[in-house]
Amino acid sequence: MNETNSQADPRAAEPVLDTPSRKLPMSRWQRVKFFIRAVEVRVRFIALFVVIGLVMAYWTTLEAYWDRWTRPATAAAADAADTEYYCPMHPTVVRPGLEPNGAVPNCPICGMPLSKRKKGEAPKLPEGVLARVQLSPHRVQLAGVETVEATYMPLVKEIRTVGYVGYDESRLAEIVARVSGYVESLHVDKTFASVDEGQPLAEVYSPDLYSGVQELLLAQKHGAGDLLASARRRLKLLGVDDAEIDQALEANDPASRLLIRSPLAGQVIEKNVTQGASIEQGAVLFKVADLSTVWIEADVFERDLPLISQGQQIEAVVDAASDRTFSGEVSVIYPEVNAQSRTGRIRVTVDNPELALRPGMFASVLIQTPVSRLEPFASAIASARQDPKSLSDEELIERQQFCPVTGLKLGAMGNPLKVTVNDRPVFICCASCETPLVEDSRQYLAKLAPPPEDAVLSVPEQAVIDTGRRKVVYVERAPGVFDGVEVELGPRAGSYYPVISGLAAGDKVAAAGSFLLDAETRLNPSAAAAYFGASGGGSSDDRSATQAAAAGRTATGDDDDAPLTDAQLKQLEKLPEEDRALATAQRLCPVTGEPLGSMGVPVKVTIDGEPVFLCCKSCERQARQQPAQTLEKVRALRGPVDRAAGDAATAAEHGVHQH
Template structure:
C-alpha cells in the first residue's frame, strides 16, 4: 500500500512521459556547458604553451647576448679570496725582454721570480705603469689574432739575399786620349809632298804622311857624315843624337851612314795605326819648328763619357764590367769596363762623371755616338757591405782561433772584476749584439763568453746559453749579416720611413711586434739591404706593416693598457701616449695567422696521443700565446680534461681558477 503524499507535493511532481522529457533537457544543457568550458580551457592551454616556448627562446637569446657579462659576474662572485688580494696589489713583476711574462706576486719565500724564457730576474713595476722598453726598441704593440687576420698582416724572415744594384746611364762615344797623337815638325822647312792628303784617312803604323825639305836637317846630316870620318872622335855620336832630336828615325840615320849621301828631306810617319782626324798642311806650305801637322787617333778602343747620380757613384769601381748599346746598331752589345770615376761632383747637376773603356772591333763605335751603358754590382761589393764582409772574415778568424780558451761557467755569477784576454773587448765590439735575443751586448750586464761549434760567441745573459747550445748552427748564422753570396735584406713594404727614422716591426712572439730603427742601403729588386738593426732569422711584418705602425700611433686606447699588464693607468694621470700598446679586440678567429717553424717544431715534440688535442686548443688560456711559442707545451689535467699551457709557470693560474681556463678554451674552440 502506497504512502499518501501531501496534496501540495503531488501537484509539483510530473509523472509519466512528462517526467522523462524534463530529465533529457536538463542533461543536454549540462553537456553544452561542459563542452564550452573545455573549449575555452583548451584554447588557454594552447596559448600558454606557445607563450612558454616564446619566453624560453627570449631567455636563451638574452643569455647568449649577455654571456660575456654573465661570465664576468660569475668569475667575480666565484673568484678565490687569495686571487682577489693578488690582483688588487699595487705592484707586479715583468720581463722587459719578454713582456708576456708577468707575475703578480713573488715566489714562495719572497724571492723575486725569474723569467721562464731567459732566466733573468723579473723587474718590478706598479700596475698600470707603462713599461720601460729595452734599449733599441722604439715601440711595442700586441695585436690579437683576429686583428692580425683582419688587417692581413703577414710576416717574413729577414735573411741573406743575393741582391744586385743596377745602374743605367747614357753618354757619348769619345776618342781614347791615350791613343791620340799629334805630329809636329821639329825643324823648319817646306812641305814638298803629302802622302796622306785628306782627313779621316786610315793609316797603319809607320806609314809616311808627309815629306819636309829642311835646310837645318841638311846641315845636321853633313855634320854626321864629316864626323864619321874621324873614328876616334865622339862627334859622330853627337851628330847622330842631333838628327834624332830633329825627328829622323834610327833606320833612316843608318841608311845615311851606309850610303854616305846627305839627305835634306824629313819623312813624317804615323806613330801607330788609326785615322788621320786632322790635317793642317797642304803641299808647298812653309812650316816652322814646333808646328802641328797631323792628328792621328787609334779607334781600336774608345771611351764612353757618361754621368751618374751621386748616390750611385759608390756602386762603381774601377775595372767593373759594363755593357753598352747604341741605337745605330740595334741588338748588339759591346762589353767594356769602368776606367775612371771622377773625384768630384758637379754642383749644377749633382752628378759624377764616369768614363767607360770599350773595345771597338771593326771601328763600329764612332766618336760622337750616343750610347746607353748598364752595369750590375753585387750588393756585398758595395760599401759599407764590402767593409762588413772583410770585418766578419777577420772576426771569424779571430773567434775560431780562440776557441780553446776556457769557457765561463754560466752558473757562477760574475762580479765584473774578472780578467779577460785583451782581444775579448775587440771581439765584443765586432759582434755588437747577442745572437739569441738580438740585444746589444752589455745592455744586460757583462757579456757572457761561450763556445759554439769551435767558435767563441758572446751572449747578453746566462739565460741564452741553453738556447745557443740547443741550436748552435742557427744562432751562428744569425751573426752573419753579409756573405759572399748576399746581404741581409727585408721587403720594401716592411720598412716604415718616418722621415727621421726608418723602422721595421719585428714579431718577437706571436702577435707581439716591436719597432726597431734600422739603417738600410739602396733599394734593389724590391728589397732593402740592412746595414744595422736586424739579424738573420728575425721575423718582420711585411704586408700590413703600415697598419702595425698606425696602431702604435693612432690607437686612442693605447694609453689605457699594455701587453701583459694586470692594471691600467688612471684616466687623469695625464701621461703621454705610451710606446707599448695592446689591442684587445677579439673576433671569430682566435687562432694566429700561421704557426711559426719554431712553434710547429715544439708541437711536434708532444706525444702523438696529445698532439691532436693540443692542435685543437692552439692557444694558452692564461697568456693567449700560441702553444709552442715558449717551448714544448706543458700538459695538465683539469676536471678530467687535457689542458695545454705555453709554459709550466701558467700552472698556478689554472689551479686558482680552473673553470675560467676551461671556459676560455671552449670559447676559443667554438669561435673556430
C-alpha cells in the same frame, strides 16, 4: 595625665616600623668592605694620574714607536697596491705583487726575476726598442701583416748613368813639322783615312834638311867620328829615322826631302796641310788616333761616388749596337764635383777592337758594386771569419751584438754572460738562456755562423719605415708581438737594404703591413702600451696571456660569428678526416677565442674523454687547469652539432690508445 594624653593621641600607642630611608648601624664586616672600596677608588684615581703623567713625559718616544710600527706597513701596502712585476723579455708575463713568502716572482718562461714597475707607468722597453705593439692573429690577418726572416744575401748595388764615348788620349798623336819647307807630295790626302804604324803621310822639301845631310856626308868623307855622330843626332832631331840616314850614307847623295810617317796605327782625324803648301817649323800637320781603345766619361751623383773604386768593371751599351754589351774598367775618378749638378765624373777605358764605339756616341753605363766589398761590410765579414777564441770579450760582444737565444741586444738585460758551448765562447743576455743554448746548440750556434764572403744581412725594402731622422723595422719577437727597432742600413740594392746594425740573422721582420704597425703606434700612442703584459693590462697571474688576447679581441669588436677564412680552412684541412668536422663546428679556441687555424694547424687534446681543439700548444695548460669551463665553452661553440661525430672521434681515439 599621661593616660589622658595617650588617649588623646592614639598614634602614640602604635608600634614604630622600619622604613627604607632609615639607616641601620653597619656591622664590622660592612665597615671593612666600605674602607677597602674607598681605598680602591682613590688608588684608581692616583693610577690614572700617574699614567697621564707618564704619557706626557714620554710622548716623543711613544710617537716614534708608533711611526715605526705603523708607517712601514702602510707604505708597503700602498707600494704593493701601486706596483706590479713583469718580464722585459716576455711581455705576456705579469704578476700583481710578490709571492706569498715575500719573494720576487720569477718568469715561468726564462726563469729570471721579474722587474718592478708602477701600474700605469709607460712600459720599459728593452734597449734599442722604440715601440711595441701586439695584435691578435685575427687582426694580423686583417691588416695583412706578413713576416720574413732577415737573411744573408749577395746584394749588388747598381748605378745607372749615361756618358759619352771619347778618344783615348794616350793613343792620340800629333805629327808636327820639325823643319820649315814645302809639301811636295801627300801620301794621305783625306781625313779619317786609316793608316798603319810607320806609314808615310807626306813628303816635305826642306833646305835645312839638305844642309844637315851635307854635313853628315862631309863628316863621313873626312872620317871625323865626332862630327859624324853630331850630324847624325841633328838629323834625327829633324825627324829623319836611322834607316833614312843610313840610306843617305850608302848612296852618298845629299837628300833634301823629309818623309813624314805615322807614329801609330789608327785614323787620321785631322789634316792641316795640302800639297804644295809652305809649312813652318812646329806646325801641326796631322792628328792620328788609335780607336782600338776608347774612353767613356760618365757623370755620377756624389752620393754614389764612394761606391765606385778605381779598377772596377762596368758595362756599357750604345744605340748603334744595342745588342752588344761592352765591358770596361774605371781608370780615373775625377777629384772634383760639379757645383751645379752635384755630380762627379769617372773615366772608363773600353776595348774597341771592332771599332764599334765611335767618339761622340752616347752610352748607357751600368756600374755594379757588390755590397760585401763596401765598408763597413767588408771589415765586418773579415772580422766574422776570425777565430772567436782570438778575440777579446769586448771585440766578441761588438761582433756578436745579439743574444742567439732571445734575439735581444747584448746588454739589454744587464751585463752579458759569457758561456762556452762546443768549445766556442758565446755571450748571452741572461743566465736563463744558458740551458736552451746548451740543449739546442746546433740551432742557436748556426745564427752565429760567419756569413758567406759575398753576402750581407738584408731586409726587404718594404719592411723599412723611413721617418726622416731614423729607419725603423718591426720585428716579431713573439707571436703577434712586434717591436719597433731602429736599424742602421747601407745603400739600397734593388728591393733590399743591407743591415749594418740593429738586426740579427733569423729575425722575423714585418715585410707587409709594417706601415700599418707604425701608424698604429703613431696615430694611437696608447697602442704602444697595449701589448699583453703592458702596464695596466691583464695580469698573467690569474689568467694567461692568451686569455688577455681573447679579451683584447673582444674589445676590438671582432665578430665571433665571422666565418673561417680560406687560410684558416686550409690549416683545418691538414687535420685527420675524422677531426675536421669537429674542428670546423667548434671554429674558435675556447681559451683565446681566436679562430682555429689562425695560428697554424689546430692542436687536439682530450679533456675528460672529450676531444677539444686549441689554436696553439700554449693554450693546453690553461685548458687543462679549468676543464669544466673549457668543455662548457666547447659545447656552446659546437651547438647542435651531431654528437655522434664527437663520440665517434672519442671512441676512435680511445681505440688507438688501447691498441
